Amino acid sequence: MKVNRFGRQAIVAGAAVATASMLLAGCTGTSSSPTASADPNATLVFGITADPTQTIPWTTTSEQSVQVLSQIYSPLLTTNKDDQPVANLADLPKVSSDGLTYTFTLKDGLKFSNGSALDSADVKYTYEKIMDPASKASSRSYLASVASIDTPSPTTVVVHLSKPDASFPSGLTAVNTGIVPSDVSVDSLQTTPVGSGPYKWAGRVANESISLERNPDFFGGKPGAAKVEFRIIPDDQSMVSALKTGSVDVAIFDNPVTAKTAVSNKTKSMEAASLQYHVLQLRAASPVLSNVNSRLAIQCAISRQDVIDTAALGSGTVTGPITSPEYRSDPKAQPCAKQDLKKAKEYMQKAGTPDGFTLNVMTSQGLYSTAVDEAQNVQAQLGKVGIKVNVQALDSNAYVQKWLAGDFDAAIAQNAGSADPNTMYARYFTSGGTYNKVAGYSSPELDKLFADGIATTDTAKRKTVYTQLSKELVDNAAWVWLFTPKEYIVLNSSVTGFEARYDADVSTLWKASLS
Structure with missing residues (x-):
């Protein structure tokens, strides 16, 4: 599975990160080449880090299943x-x-x-x-x-x-x-998806690749590439090598240093803005986290900026719950906006665990590169107040299955954002939400706020509601929101027409061609 190969030793690479950010920011928007002519029979190879097993x-x-199924x-x-x-x-x-x-x-x-x-x-x-x-x-x-x-x-x-x-x-x-x-x-x-998108299912080789071919009946127009292959390459450095040799045409990285190493005279890069958020999910339904003071202690013991600097190599921005541009949460508006170990210990005293407690945190290998490093950083920070963290690093499929079942105490996760806060969170934090078992937290106050938030289309009124909703979440430490990431798209120089969109969304991949 895809694991950050730089690990914690890479925190000394600040200059390299800055250089990478400047380099990668140099090419944004739509990839194009005025002299290139598209090859209508080409196969575009997209590198992904885990086998997408969800086909409905x-x-x-x-994210990998979304990338495939959106075609x-x-x-x-x-x-x-x-x-x-x-x-x-x-x-x-x-x-x-x-x-x-x-x-x-x-x-x-x-x-x-x-x-x-x-x-x-x-x-x-x-x-x-x-x-x-x-x-x-x-x-x-x-x-x-x-x-x-x-x-x-x-x-x-x-x-x-x-x-x-x-x-x-x-x-x-x-x-x-x-x-x-x-x-x-x-x-x-489940075995042969049938949709109306730009490409149709052609075949799968488990843990190796998924093949698609152009859908001649696609309503949006003729897709640029005749075929698309999603090739599964769990290791970052192998992905970099594949881009440099031209055996992969497109890959997305969340590690700026890795993305920089993939840039050569045969590749180009883009940076994508993000509504996603990285989070330490705390399941209040778990006995070890049922006391709100235990959750608040965890929230106060964590420096979110330290997670960014150490695990994400500086590539991210501290966030609150809502990342939707019109309703964005103030990341400072929460108990312990910055790490406060004294306050954390006070909360532990209130929880009746002044000497600490043990917390099992699961994380994924393969879904995104910084997951294990984030878990290890959280482990080290919580250790400062006597909270012993057992990190359970699972392969991507095992992680997804345990996550869906709500079979965990806490989890490091990267979740999708949305332009609408209700779309982001009603499924998690309402009492009847699809993923309320996963979230492990709801309340009558939240149910009312979610209902109020969708009752009007007035943006100003909705913003007031979602400010209150965000406060309800952080005041109860439902989860610990860490940061919004940056994503870096590296493409073969022969790729034209690729659109850089929020969260590196590839629903418009069909517009891309190979010259």
Whole structure:
């Protein structure tokens, strides 16, 4: 699995980090070459660090699965470069004056990659599957306000909400609300995905690669590359070598020093802004963390900047819970905005554990490169106040399965952000949220705040609500939010048309070509 090869010794590489940041910031936006001509028969090879095992859109949680499935499936809406909803399979909806009815008009002539028509019945089928608790859909919270769905014509979908929900369109832009065919069994989709995206499934070699080929019926236009191969390369230095030799065309790094070493006369680079956040998830449902003072002690004992400087090599920004640009949390607005060991010990005294306690923290090998180093940094910091941390480093699949089951006390995680705070967190911190078992924390106060946040589309009113919601989360140390990362995209110089988007989103990879 992909592990940070530089480890803690790399904290002395400050100058190299600065150099890398300047170098990588030199190429942003859309990759283009005025003299290149695209090869319509080319295969674009995308390097990823772990085998994506989730193939049903509504089950996706890992970044690698999202990267693959966003080539195969299309959601009803998509996002622009500012992460705002725009038309995709359907135009932006017409919304009734009371905010309870959304009417979507599908584009004409839509098809799935197997040649069958995509119509309103498929949209209704997909959303009702997601809404069914038995599906265990990661996106069920996105549709929590849906009361019913009508399909008055093959190109018309009418969604009736039980209450106004300002976040509803945002949830329809995610690949885990991607539309699936109603006449293909879910069991079949697990082995051979069928969507309406730019590419269609061609095959898998377990732990080696996933192959896709151009979908000639894609509604968005002709994809630039004839084929896309997602090649699994767990080791950072092997990924760097593959880029330099040209056996991989695109890879994404969260380590600036590694990204710098991948830059050569045969490659180019981009830096992507991020709404993601790295976090120490504390499950209040676990006995060792049930006392809020124990969680507050952990929050006060951790220097978030030290995690960035040590584990992430300076590549990140301290964050609070909400990273959405219009509603961003003030990272200083929390108990112990900076490390306060004295305060941490006071909280431990209140918790009845003045001499400390033992905390099991799981982390992943393969999902992202800094995970193990972050866990080790947290381990060292908490040790200063007598909290003994047992780090459990798991392979990516084992980590995901334990995470989904809520089978852990605490976890180092990198989670997706969103332009809408409700889309980010309702699934975690509402009592009926899809991932509330994973989060391990909810309260009547949070349930009310989440309800208030979607009841209006007024940005100023929503900001007031989400400021209160953020305060509720940090005052109870539901989790310890650490930092938002930076991501670095390194491409073969022959790649043109690649768009750098928030969180290195690759849903527009189909626009890229090889010359």
